[in-house]
Amino acid sequence: MQTSPTVRPMTPDTVWPARGRHAPGSAEDVLRRSLQQRKDSRDIDDFLELPDDETAPAERVFQARWRVGDDVTVRARLSLRPGPGDGDGQEWLLVAEAEQPWDHAWPSPVDLFWAEDPGDAWDQDADSRLALGKINFLPQDDREIRRLLRSAVRGGWHIHVVVHEAMTTDDRGRTPVAQWLPPGLRHRVVEHHAAPQQLRGLNWALRESGVEVPRGGAVVLPGVPAPEGYDAGDFSVRAVFLDGSEPADLVDAVTRFAALPRPLPDGAEDALTALREDWHLLTLQEELDRQRGLVAMYAEALEAMTKSRDLYREAAESAHEALAVYQEAARAAPAAPPAPGPPAVSPLQQLTRTFERFKVKRPAAPAGDQERNDSGDTPSTDEQRVTSEP
Incomplete structure (x- = not known):
């Protein structure tokens, strides 16, 4: 038995999916005419064709709403796209969802969208x-x-x-x-x-x-x-x-x-998401409930912003108070003792250093005198005197 290589989410029991192909022709006109006839005969409550700016390029989207059984509301979305090649007509994909598990005794959503006209060939499998x-x-x-x-x-x-x-x-x-x-x-x-x-x-x-x-x-x-x-x-x-x-x-x-x-089925997940999240065909009560929900959402967001602002202000005030306490404690604390300087110089050391600055060094003797002193022939005083006399 063949198995799928990927795991897809299960089909909810409230969902009815279908897919097919419309032969070449104006399928949009067929849908508009059929849905209007269903609305006039009260088979459906209302329908809507989404504007171009609300749909993907080359796609037409129709939404319809009706009631079945014991006033169970059904919402359905049909998207229409060109076929993969020229002359292939248009492919349609329909997803309907009820407020209760689907009963196959209810009318087929396909019958409520498409006209029962033998000339409208919409009932073909899209691939085969x-x-x-x-x-x-x-x-x-x-x-x-x-x-x-x-x-x-x-x-x-x-x-x-x-x-x-x-x-x-x-x-x-x-x-x-x-x-x-x-x-x-x-x-x-x-x-x-x-x-x-x-x-x-x-x-x-x-x-x-x-x-x-x-x-x-x-x-x-x-x-x-x-x-x-x-x-x-x-x-x-x-x-x-x-x-x-x-x-x-x-x-x-x-x-x-x-x-x-x-x-x-393949592709039904995106269509179901679009049906649930991009629904435009609202009743007056649904529109009122929607606006009330938006007001409640905005109120919650505003309350959250207000709480955030108050928390920020409280944190700022606490920081200022802590800074003031710190500054006050710094002013009240005793002055710190001066840092220890170099050791004091004694008077004797100071006097010794003064004498060392003024001490005169002995001048060196001339080179000749030094040689005579070294030989020991230095004349005596009397000899110097006799020699110097005439």
Whole structure:
């Protein structure tokens, strides 16, 4: 059985998702005309087309609101975008959410957005181009069957049912199973039919899905990813009588499969977020409650700012008081003793230093006298006198 490589959030039990393709043409005009007719007939309470500056480029968004059951409000959002290529028409994605868990007996949101006009081809699968709620015959080539079913079950948008026709049937046997399903499931089912000789190739193509179609029976494919609690035996029907009577076992299998918890389809998470957070179609009471909520939010923000300002002021006052106390304590403290200087000089040391400054050094003798003194021939005084006399 195939598994998804990524983990997606589960689909809330209050949410109804759908996705499809509208054939080339003015789908916006079809939606405007259909929604206005639904509003005039009071099938819906109101609808709104968002302006261009509120949507993504090349996207049109319609919002609608209605009530079901015991006055349960349903809000729905349908976005419309061009197809991936020229001439591919427009792809639509619809997400509806109720105030209570969804009941499949309620009207299908698709029926409330799109007009029931055979000329408006909006009921096609966006990827495979297969019809929603109608019978689609499998191609003849086995590889094409495998490729078709492999790609069709990806994304998790639709419930795929494969029926094997044990023998060639007439128009009575070509009644789609969607006709017997509750309104909330009719546009979420893609029904595939295999010819009598295609059973072997069909089961070969389904081998990687871990399921098998009984001869003359049917099976509900698990999809990718498979829902929690899916068991091929529980959703396999041994015999489907194609005589125009209600296939009760197959209807039961499809209904039980739709009740299994399943991840949100690819792309539905963003659409659900936009539905919840970017809702514009408000009643007068809702608008009043919204404005009251904004006033309460602004009041809380102002109160928080006021508290922050008071706390800042108290902290500043406390800092000033602490500084004043510190300054007062500094003025009241005794003066610090002078720092110790160099040791005092005694009078005797001072007198000794004075004499050392005035002491005269003995001059050095001339070089000649020094030599005579060294030889010991220095004349006596009398000799000097006799020599000096004439």
